[in-house]
Amino acid sequence: MSATKASRIGEEIWKTRIDKVNAELVTLTYGTIVAQLCQDYNSDYQEVNKQLEKMGHNIGMRLIEDFLAKSGVGRCANFRETADMIAKVGFKIFLNVAPTVTNWTSDNNQFSLIFDENPLADFVELPDDGRAQDELWFSNILCGVLRGALEMVQMQIEAHFVSDVLRGDDTTEMRVSLVRYIEDEMPPEEE
C-alpha cells in the first residue's frame, strides 16, 4: 500500500469515525502527568522517560485494537508499509498529525518520524534546571505507544527520540527500529 493511499485512509477515518475532544484538554492532561512524574521522581528524568515509555506501552497495546477496529486494515506486507501506516493513519486518527517518514536504513529496518507539530507539547516549556533540556524526552509516551501497538501485531521494535524542538532542536524526530518479528505463540504443553 502506498503512502498516499495510507494518507487517504487516515483522512477518511479522521473525518468520519473519530470522536474529537478538545486539544487543550489533551495537552493539559498529558502535561500534568509529565510534570507530576517529574515531581514524583525528584526530577530524575531518565526514570521519567522510562515511566512515560511504560505508560505508552500499556496504551499502545489497547490502542492497536481500536486502530484495527476503526481502520479495518489488514496486515502490512513489509516494514515500510508499517511505517506509512503508523505515520499516515495511526498518528492521523489519534492525534491529527501526520509525521514524515524518512531516513530509512538500507536494510529497511530503521526509519525516522519527523513531527512538524506535536499536540502533546503545545505551551510546554521544559523546566530550566539545566538538566531537563538535556535529559527529559517530554513526549516519550509516544515511543511506548508504538512499541506496545506493534508488539501486538507481532513486531518487536525499539523507538526513541533523537531530537525535540522543546530542547531547542530544529526538529522533533523519533527513531524506530525493527528488532524482530514475533512468532505465533503455541499453547503450553499438556503435562
Added chain:
Amino acid sequence: MSYYFTILSPTDTPIFNIAFGTSKGGGDGIARFRFPDTAQYMNQFIIHSSLDILEEAQWTNGGMYLKHIDTYPPAAAYISAFLTPSGARFLLLHQPPQLPTSGSSSVLGGSSLLGSSGSTTRASSSSVAANPTSPQTEEAVRQFMNEVYESYVKTAMSPFYKQGMEIRSPVFRTKITAAGKKWL
C-alpha cells in the same frame, strides 16, 4: 518614553519585571528613567503603591483593561493596569522623556528624585510618548496588555509552571519585549 512593566500574582507576589524604552519615533528601546541608577527601586515603589487604587478601580467597570489609574507627579510616572479574571495584575509604569509642560511645572523643581539623565533623552514626536493619558496611548497600552495577556495564558498553561511562581521563561520575556516594541 520609558516603561517599567510588572506582573503580580493574585496573592501579590511580583512574578515578572521588565524595563524597556519606546521604539516608536526613532526610540532605541532602552529605558531611561529619570532616576539615578542607584534608585531603580523607585519604579517598583511607585508601581506597587498604585495597588490600592487598582483595588478600587477594579470595581468601577467590568473590563479587564482599567486604563490609566494612577499618577505619581513627582516622577511624572503614569500607571496603567490590566486585571485578569484570575486576579493576576499587569501594571505598566510609563514615564515620558520630559515632563509635560502644562500644570506640572511646580512638581518638577520640587522633586529631588529626578536624576540628571532625563535631560539627555530626546523629545519624541510620537503621540504615544507625548501624552501618556491621550486616547492613542490608552489604545496602544490596551493592545500591549492584550498581547501580554495572551502570552501570559500560554505560559501559565505550561505544565511545569505553577501558579504564583516567578515567570523565568526566556520565551515569555522575548514575547513581552516584542509586544513592547510593537505597540509602545
Added chain:
Amino acid sequence: MPVYSFYIFDRHAECIYKRRWLPRPTSIAGKSSRATDPQAGPTGLGQTVKAGDDDAKLVFGTVFSLRNMVRKLGGEEDNFVSYSTSQYKLHYYETPTNIKFVMLTDLKSPSMRIALQQIYINLFVEYVVKNPLSPIEHPGGVGVNNELFEESLEQFVTRVLA
C-alpha cells in the same frame, strides 16, 4: 439459526472467553464433561452440558492447525473462514493482533465472518479493550467476562443472528 457456542482465544493461545447456547451434538459434548469451568460465562439458553477446558483446547488446536495449513498452501494472506462437519459449522475470524474468534453454528447458517468481525469491533474493542478497569491481557478470561460485553453478546446472538 442456532448458534451453539462461541470462543475467543488471545495471542498467548489461551481461551479467554467461551459461551455456549444450545447443546452441541452429544457425540462431542458428552465426551468432555468435567468439572464446571469457573471462567465460563453465565449459563445460556438451554444449556445442558457443562464442558471443561478440553473442548476449548481442541477447538484451538484445530483452528490453529487449519490456519497454518491454509497459509502454507494459499500464502500468508490467505485465511480459512469456516469448515463444516455433518453436525455443525465452525466459523473463524482472526484479527491482526492474533485474537481468534470462533463460532459454532448449525449447518444451514451463512458465513459468520462479518458477524465475528462485528463482535470484535463493536463488542470486544468497545467493552473489553476500552474498559480502563479491565487488564490489557486477559489471563484466565479476566476482564472479558464483564456484564456489558456478555449482555451485548447475548443480544447480538439472540436478536441479530437469530
